[in-house]
Amino acid sequence: MRSPIFNSVYSVVNEFCQTKLKIPPEQVSQRLEAIWLPIAMQIAEKRQKCQHPWIQGILGGQGTGKTTLCHILKLILESLDYHTETLSLDDLYKTYQDRLALQYQDPRLIWRGPPGTHDIDLGLSAIAQIRQGASSVEIPRFDKSAHQGAGDRTVPQVREKVDILLFEGWFVGVRPIDETAFAHPPSPIITEGDRQFARDMNRKLYDYLPLWQQLDSLIVLYPTDYRLSLEWRKQAEQEMIATGKSGMTDSQIDDFVNYFWRALHPELFIKSLIARTELVDLVVKIQPDRSLTIDS
Template sequence: MEQLQVLIQEKYKGSPLLIGLQGMQGVGKTTLGIQMKQLLSQLNIQFDSISIDDFYLSYIDREKLDKRKYKYRGPPGTHDYQMIIKTLSQFKEGKSIEVPIFDKSLHNGQGDRVGQKTIKCQVLLFEGWFVGYKSKCLYEFKQKEKQLQLDGKDYDQDLEIFINEQLKLYEPIWEQFDILIQLKPNPFELSLKWRLEAEKEMRIKTGNGMSDEQIVDFVKYFWNCLHPLIYNNLICDLVIEVNKQRQYKVL
């Protein structure tokens, strides 16, 4: 956390500071946000965090999306990206911001908005699984297909090309960041392992949750949308590698 503290102190000059955080499912984005809050409170800096998940389209609007492409909520195209741009712009202007509250349990797990919350802070963390990702050219898709030797059963290139086009709509959001941080699991397949472990714990505690087979399908769908081997090599201010013991190492 020492490098992170130095980075924030270098960048923060009294004006609102916006930090982007990219991390795959289960890598520890929420935990890092808590640590940042504790760190900045010691420096008397007001901190808060929001997620790209807060800005999902309403249930009604998501029902209008192409179900053949959007098997699950989460990929580019399932959020109100214009609201994100407006909200973060207001933060950068020093204003209070209104952030939607999204209840993931509604509509049999499809989720919906249930109101909004007001946030006023000096440093804001905006986190999400594809935060900072940039759209790629078709040549890179072809190279990836050859590299991974994927067949039609495991890989839908049409889906990835479609999602890649949607990703372009989000790039103006990333341009507002003052700092971009990446939590990077090594290897990237750890995100599947951690998600399986988390879902198993949920099944034990609540009796509910997805089966291992459903989790594998879920995670691989997101890999197909924006595969880590193509998109996860970000140009960041700080890259924090996370190993299988969940230990941090600044690269």
């Protein structure tokens, strides 16, 4: 016998999954019951107890489904009458001009995304508005299509008072680690230049700590093997190309994913983070077949 809450949210979640994700209805039911609804109920319960806007961090690498999870949690939480908004770490990128200047200073920053490419004060300002219970909140947004795909900041979205903010990103909540870890790092951190880049990115994480301190809770989406994200990214690109859209080749994807592994390697940064139970409230393990299990 399923709960009344399950029955009340199933139709809206299933509609989203059918139209956007093409997930079979039986899989929607299973994931809603075992994963999505329990997580949403935990967040709702914590929000109710704390009596102030709740900032929920969601950490997940490429292909882990963090954006999808945010969409579904938002649907459920709004069905429970919580004004819920999403914010991506991507929404906090520095402007196009600022990133050009940054790349001139450090030519290693060939992609947007690594530590140092975000406007941390922009994130702190948005969260402060939410914390203060402002009746009107400006949520930063980023247009990835601007400047031929280089991307730029766009007009913020104005939202009514926010009860719950779902703040997701590929290194949301990630802490700096001891630099001795870079003495014998995993591949693709191979050359001394790679090791120096990893050390520099690690140091940049200290700048993000004020932002992470705003999190009331952190959920980590954790593939049982970090290399799965490379496989999933290739599958996604192949599916996109099959529909007639442009996409990266396997070789380009290898270069792209390896770049971010050199910056913040999952084996070094994520594995050490989930061991710190004072920082991580929930770990959702992702199997090679993309099935999910919750470790709390």
